[in-house]
Amino acid sequence: MSRKTRNSIVIAGGGPAGSVAALCLRRLGHEVALFERERFPRYRLGESLLPGTMAILTRLGVADRIKAANFVRKNAATFIWGPEQAPWTFTFATPRTAPWVHDHAYQVTRAEYDQILLDAARDRGTDIREEHEVTGIEAGDNGGPLSVTWRNRQSRGTVKADFVIDATGSHGIMARKLGLRRYDRYFRNLAAWSYFKGGKRFQGDLEGNIFSVTFREGWIWIIPLKDDIYSVGVVSDRASSARMREVGIEAFYQECLAQCPLATEILDSATRCAKVRVIRDWAYDASNLSMGRTFLCGDSACFIDPLFSQGVHLATYSAMLAAAGIDHLSRRPEDADSVAAWYESSYRGAYNRYHEFLAAFYSANAGLDSKFWQNRQIEGAGDSRFEGKEWFTALSGHQVEAGADGIGELEERASTLADLWQHEKNEVTDRFDETELSLRRVRWASHLLRDFRRMTRIAWASEEVRLIPSFRVHPTSFRLERQYFIGDETGRSMTAFPLSDQHRRLFASLKETPLGYRELERKLKTIRGYATPIQIVGRLTENGFLQGYDKDGVRVRIRAALRFGGVGAEDDIS
Numbered sequence: 001m002s003r004k005t006r007n008s009i010v011i012a013g014g015g016p017a018g019s020v021a022a023l024c025l026r027r028l029g030h031e032v033a034l035f036e037r038e039r040f041p042r043y044r045l046g047e048s049l050l051p052g053t054m055a056i057l058t059r060l061g062v063a064d065r066i067k068a069a070n071f072v073r074k075n076a077a078t079f080i081w082g083p084e085q086a087p088w089t090f091t092f093a094t095p096r097t098a099p100w101v102h103d104h105a106y107q108v109t110r111a112e113y114d115q116i117l118l119d120a121a122r123d124r125g126t127d128i129r130e131e132h133e134v135t136g137i138e139a140g141d142n143g144g145p146l147s148v149t150w151r152n153r154q155s156r157g158t159v160k161a162d163f164v165i166d167a168t169g170s171h172g173i174m175a176r177k178l179g180l181r182r183y184d185r186y187f188r189n190l191a192a193w194s195y196f197k198g199g200k201r202f203q204g205d206l207e208g209n210i211f212s213v214t215f216r217e218g219w220i221w222i223i224p225l226k227d228d229i230y231s232v233g234v235v236s237d238r239a240s241s242a243r244m245r246e247v248g249i250e251a252f253y254q255e256c257l258a259q260c261p262l263a264t265e266i267l268d269s270a271t272r273c274a275k276v277r278v279i280r281d282w283a284y285d286a287s288n289l290s291m292g293r294t295f296l297c298g299d300s301a302c303f304i305d306p307l308f309s310q311g312v313h314l315a316t317y318s319a320m321l322a323a324a325g326i327d328h329l330s331r332r333p334e335d336a337d338s339v340a341a342w343y344e345s346s347y348r349g350a351y352n353r354y355h356e357f358l359a360a361f362y363s364a365n366a367g368l369d370s371k372f373w374q375n376r377q378i379e380g381a382g383d384s385r386f387e388g389k390e391w392f393t394a395l396s397g398h399q400v401e402a403g404a405d406g407i408g409e410l411e412e413r414a415s416t417l418a419d420l421w422q423h424e425k426n427e428v429t430d431r432f433d434e435t436e437l438s439l440r441r442v443r444w445a446s447h448l449l450r451d452f453r454r455m456t457r458i459a460w461a462s463e464e465v466r467l468i469p470s471f472r473v474h475p476t477s478f479r480l481e482r483q484y485f486i487g488d489e490t491g492r493s494m495t496a497f498p499l500s501d502q503h504r505r506l507f508a509s510l511k512e513t514p515l516g517y518r519e520l521e522r523k524l525k526t527i528r529g530y531a532t533p534i535q536i537v538g539r540l541t542e543n544g545f546l547q548g549y550d551k552d553g554v555r556v557r558i559r560a561a562l563r564f565g566g567v568g569a570e571d572d573i574s
Contacts, residue, residue: 008032009326010148010159012134013167014040016053017298017315019117021165022126023060024323024478030330032126033159035150037133037168040118041111045193045279047231048074048210048223048309049105051092052566053316058100059476062120069116071106072208072224077309078428080213080262081418082365088422089209091434092567100475107208107223137164137174139292146293162293163326167319169299170282180286180296185385186359186376187283187305189218190240192253192276193233195225199270205434211266212307214365215259217372219307222266230270232263235305237372238280249276262428289347290340293329295322302351307361310354313566318347324473328480339480342471349495350565355389357562360414378410410562417561420444448558452534455548455556457514462488462545465508467501488545496539497531507540517548 009025011018014036025032057063076091092103122128129150136149145160166174175181201224202209211222218236225231234256244252253276257263285302289295298315325339362376378386424436468487471480486503487493506523515523517537524533531539540546541558548556 008161008330009163009165010035010134010146010161011165011167012137012148012173013037013165013169013298013300014118014121014128014130015044015114015167015169015298015315016117016312017169017300017319018165018167019114019121019319020056020060020316021167021297021319021323022121023062023117023124024320025326026121026124026126027060027478028323028327030327032121033161034118034121034126034128035132035134035148035159036118036128036130037171039130041115044110044114045233045277046306046309046311047110047225048077048107048221050309050313050566051094051102051105053313054102054105055100056316056320058102059478060120062117065116065120066106066108066113069108069112070226071108071113072226074105074107074208074210075103075205076209076434078206078209078211080211080428081219081361082214083368084426086423086426087428088418089206089432089434089437090417090421090567091437093434093438094567098475107210107225109225109229134168134173136177137166137294139294162330164294165297165319165322165326166294166300167297167315170303172286172296172300174291174294174296175286175300178288178291180288181284182287183281184283184285184304185387188238188281189235189283189305190238190278190280191233191235191282191306192244192249192256192278193221193231194253194272194276195274196230196232196267196270197273198228199230200266200268201228202428203430205432206428206430210309211262211428213260213262214368214373215256216368216370217256217259220256220260220263221306222263229273230267232257232267235307237375239371241280244278249278285348285351288344289318290322290325290343292336293326295325295343297322301347304351304354305358307358308354310566314350314354317350317565320473320478321346324471324478324480327478328471338469339471342480345470345495352389353563353565356410357414359386360410360562363410364414364418413560413562416559420561448538449534451556451558452517452537452548454550455517456551457549457553458510458517458520458537459514459547459549460507460510460545461547462490464489465504465511466493467499467504468493470495472498486540486545492543494539494543494545497529497536499529499536500527502527503529503536507546510546 008031011021011034014034018034022032022034054063076089078087078089080087094103132150132152134148134150138147140146145162146164148159148161148164150157213220221233223231234253283304286296289301297318321343325343329339363378365373420441421437466487467484469484472483474481483498485493485495486499521533524536542560550556
């Protein structure tokens, strides 16, 4: 039997991207139908969340459901990154500058987590159709409604929609159909993983942490889940497939775990309770993230190496962006081009920050002499594996300093991050005290402020200072707001904080009359805005728009750390 109906908005896929998009759109007052191929609960990988995800769920009013599920609380992530290296722990501690800012996330069982989100979307009025597989999405003629075809065991049909969100995960209906998917040439990895019952659990400031530990041919994740379960995965080069075929998946998996002392210690008293699963070539992105009134969200748009647990956050973040964009276009269709550009810039910008962060982190680990780690050294400006990546183009000199390869600076920023979070002792024990890292970060912030105050002359580095129009998602209404960001003639902009024409005029004046930091700080304090002077000057300096010099005319270089979204107060909102 075939049926045809009409819905305002159709979402294909009921994972975190689809469910969060539905929650946002219902908050914004839209009618939504969500088609999900499977019957929930169903298994998924990707169990470690980031605080930014909790920030969005809090604003949607569903975070309490996650808390009530008694998932393992995740306060930090601990890395042992290279032989003879002391561990470092990236904590989520941050000032609570808004009710939705979180200093923790959770280690979740995805079947249960995804069910919670889908049920919340259903409770808010979304028309949920499980075991309905979307098989095609077609653009309407002359701006007419989109056609979404679906099928289940009993029938098939077509739904007309004004807007469609493709949240079909790695299946990626639109990306595959239109040939948009581009597999990453740097992160050519595979993963083999399973689950263990029992094992050692850390207490104190390491309790609940995910551990990421290098070994000769890759790295291993160790995630504590509720009900005394560990998720343990091996990430290696896709060339390891040959070894898998030679000895078998189970033997390969055990060989890798045996090379990791921490995994051996934690799992010594544990029993494996699931089969070993394998996934290959998971890193990719789509060349376009939206097409007309269709938006790609989550894994349908992009996925990258899971080292920093960013998969669910990118899905959640992109869902919020897409929902806000659709809501705006339903009222202001004439803004189609500018909304598409904003969505592309915001979503791909978040993806690129992770890509840069992860590539730098891999490349900075030169302590292991193996093919896996040798292949992950960045070879300089001519490294063709990064062709088309905006962050790499900037580093290699096409947008910053001609002739500079920038790779040393990139690895230095990765090293700075590690220095801020590295333990004083080369051990992983319950005796670890996060206070030692807090004090180190306070000292670093003090040194950073001192470096800025050494600047007696700060100048604008580009030819022009422009106020570039764009959008931001309001944190509580989820509506798009017109905002402006400072940028230059190349189209680049600093999007961490919206700024005003007063800011533009002030920074433009630095072309003719540079100011010292203290005077610039004083002037910035007189202009109303979203950020403090040091935040604004810091981000503009970090992005290469401002350059500071000391009293002797020597360039003051700020020792910046790599950034990525999903943690802290600044990066939770587009």
